Amino acid sequence: MTQFHLPEPLTMALTMTLVILATCLNYLVIWSQNRQQRALLWMVAASLLSGSTFIVRLIWPGLEGVIFAQPAVLTGVSCVWMGCRVAAGHRPRIAALPLPGAFWLLCACIPRFLHNPSARFAVSYLLVVPLLLLALRALWPSPIPKRAGRLFVSGLLGLLAVLCLAWGLLQAVSIFRDLGLGIDLTTVPVSAFAVMGFYLVLSFAFVALVKEESEWAHGRAAFTDALTGLPNRRSLDERLTAAVKGAQRDGQPLAVIMIDVDQFKAYNDRYGHPAGDACLQTVATCLQTSLPPERAEVMRYGGEEFTAVIRQTDARGAMALAERMRQAVAARHLPHEGGVIGVVSISLGIAVMEPQSRHTGVIDGISLIAAADRALYRAKETGRNRATLFTPADAEGVALRGRTRMSPGLST
Structure with a gap:
């Protein structure tokens, strides 16, 4: 009997799709229990956008897939920023949502940029850094005395920002000077593993943050007069x-x-x-x-x-x-x-x-x-x-x- 073996990239892409879907389901179940927590919906959008890019890259392995996938990844990270803003009680900045992806597409109009993998990844990673820092900034300062969940999310965002900055700078240098990084380090599997790991850990961290916010809000309501907003x-x-x-x-x-x-x-x-x-x-x-x-x-x-x-x-x-x-x-x-x-x-x-x-x-x-x-x-x-x-x-x-x-x- 002939056994059917999936190609390795397809196996990994399917694995990532399942992880992203499970992450989104986790967010949606928690949101259904408290629909005031709209920050969770932004995280669903972030996970879906970033996860779907790898299916696109599998279908379109050439530059066409790259042109579609990279802006989607950047928009997904923008959704993380919006989710952090909403979780902290701020309004989402909808107008800023597509700007990183639009900037990347503008760069893609330059042929030398589009055909240079190091240039593409340098711009992508360096665009991710300010988005992560904006998400981190949205969470602080906080009136919540118990900040374990917030510290968890902040630490994760800060660590990823440092890694993206370092890798983006290395890719930028490699445009002009060969650093021996190797093209394999910028292929779909490595990026897929990185994105999958980030959103999986972020889902646990963000749920802890939302739980922390809800408990604080309920506790505050118990000590606040509903009519005047003064302590009761x-x-x-x-x-x-x-x-x-x-x-x-x-x-x-x-x-x-x-x-x-x-x-x-x-x-x-x-x-x-x-x-x-x-x-x-x-x-x-x-x-x-x-x-x-x-x-x-x-x-x-x-x-x-x-x-x-x-x-x-x-x-x-x-x-x-x-x-x-x-x-x-x-x-x-x-x-x-x-x-x-x-x-x-x-x-x-x-x-x-x-x-x-x-x-x-x-x-x-x-x-x-x-x-x-x-x-x-x-x-x-x-x-x-x-x-x-x-x-x-x-x-x-x-x-x-x-x-x-x-x-x-x-x-x-």
Whole structure:
């Protein structure tokens, strides 16, 4: 019985095709579970474009196949760049996608370039280098604290960029001087193995990156208020606890400001809940922009209430920042016929934990929130649209721990 043996290049091309298809299937399965991760679709396009070039080279072993295959490979690497941009939260630059391939085709219009293998490969490899570096640049800086997947992808892109640069430069030198590289090193099998290995390893690395991004996004959503984009009450519990520990360790004052939108129920009743949501978003923006970002955070406490935690700030500084917030909201001139001044306004209660002074009873996160809440209550009692500081007189006869509305887990 006669056995049928596939030619070696065909065997390798079929192997690579199966690997590329398996890689694409892996991307598509993961994408189907979370269709927000569109970066995976770019990686599918990259794998298909680069893998299909070797089938073309098998069908067209001459220059016709080269003219088609090389731009496709470069476009595939461009898709890797786009995938990294999307994974990092940036928009893909569609217009830049075909540029490397178009440049290679422009060079191919020169007969001496087209008939010189070293020239073709020199331009191809040197065009790949900036694409890989752009992909690497798209991933950094990153807000994600756990960066194992990102480091994995970055290391792979960086290593390949170095190898492509070295090989491209050697090919460029060999155009003018024979370095004894040998034509076999630039044939389809070697390139196929390189591309197959790159996309196979990249698939595992990129999936790890996407998983890392998804976990971070879900974790961030759990600590973020959906309406205003500010940290939520759950985040306040953790951040205030950390701020208190830092203030006690460093011997620095820590201020908390409780903020309430005046007559907000009347605003909702008169203007409707969509307008009320827009009002809260505007107030949140005013509060954020009024505080020094390097030492202050604003969080949504709940409903129409917000909380600002300000590190390294004494009573005088906290009062000045509270007044700045109050004026910023009033300056927006949001109409509020049921309000105290005809436009949306806020009332603020300020409390400061001074490590050197404990006579006010403000000694930890729970009592700090309770004191600010007490000061806010006094601001609303005395006419609203004002900032009031918690004083030792407020502490007399007031059980601060009993007045707190913080979560039970908040402590020093």
